[in-house]
Amino acid sequence: MKYVPSFLLVVLLGGSALLASCSEDLNNPKYQSVPPTVADIEFKSLGADPATVRVGDKFVITVKQSAFGNLLDKTTYTWTLNRTDCFT
Secondary structure, eight states: OTHHHHHHHHHHHHHHHHHHSOOOOTTSGGGOOBOOEEEEEEEEEOSSOTTSOOTTOOEEEEEEEEEOOBOOTTOOOOOOOOHHHHOO
């Protein structure tokens, strides 16, 4: 009988902590992950003749951002380029 008030106290404290805890609103922009916005991509050939690309030539690719991302914790971004994207 002596343990019943202690048990009730624990249940009440646990219940109040559960009800009072904050929840994240997933529709709130504050909690949404936003990728960076890419403004431009530059390709610079390190080969002897930059006009001719050969197998094994090395490149320096620079991506310029127009806006930083938000909440990018452990996020991986990948992209692909088509031949028409690069040579139009």
